[in-house]
Amino acid sequence: MQIILVGADSTEQRLDAVEGWRVMEIIRDHGFPIIAECGGACACGTCQVEVDLEWTAKLHEPREDELDMLDQNYANEWSRLSCQLIFTPEMNGLRLRIAPVALAVAA
Numbered sequence: 001m002q003i004i005l006v007g008a009d010s011t012e013q014r015l016d017a018v019e020g021w022r023v024m025e026i027i028r029d030h031g032f033p034i035i036a037e038c039g040g041a042c043a044c045g046t047c048q049v050e051v052d053l054e055w056t057a058k059l060h061e062p063r064e065d066e067l068d069m070l071d072q073n074y075a076n077e078w079s080r081l082s083c084q085l086i087f088t089p090e091m092n093g094l095r096l097r098i099a100p101v102a103l104a105v106a107a
């Protein structure tokens with residue numbers, strides 16, 4: 001099972017994914033720059049990703065605390081906090097990119 005991480009130059013990286021892991025952990029453990037400052041507590045917004053449009057409706061709805069954090073971090077309709085996305089087999093092939101705001105924090 002994999003997720004597909006799209007870079008700023010549109011190149012795609014296929015990352016092996018493990019059921020039960022946070023998408024944030026999958027990205028971070030493959031060495032990509034995602035800060036995830038709060039460690040997944042939904043309290044920092046530095047793990048923000050933008051999910052491909054085709055995937056937005058397939059993911060569970062964000063909880064209120066995720067929505068609040070996204071509102072504070074320049075989110076758009078494709079934005080999610082990757083720490084709040086727990087990988088399941090149904091998410092195999094999930095395509096996303098690290099949000100520009102999160103990349104800026106990591107730079």
Ligand code: FES
Pocket residue numbers: 024035036037038039040041042043044045046047048069081082083084
């Ligand atoms: S790691 Fe802090 S909100 Fe996701």
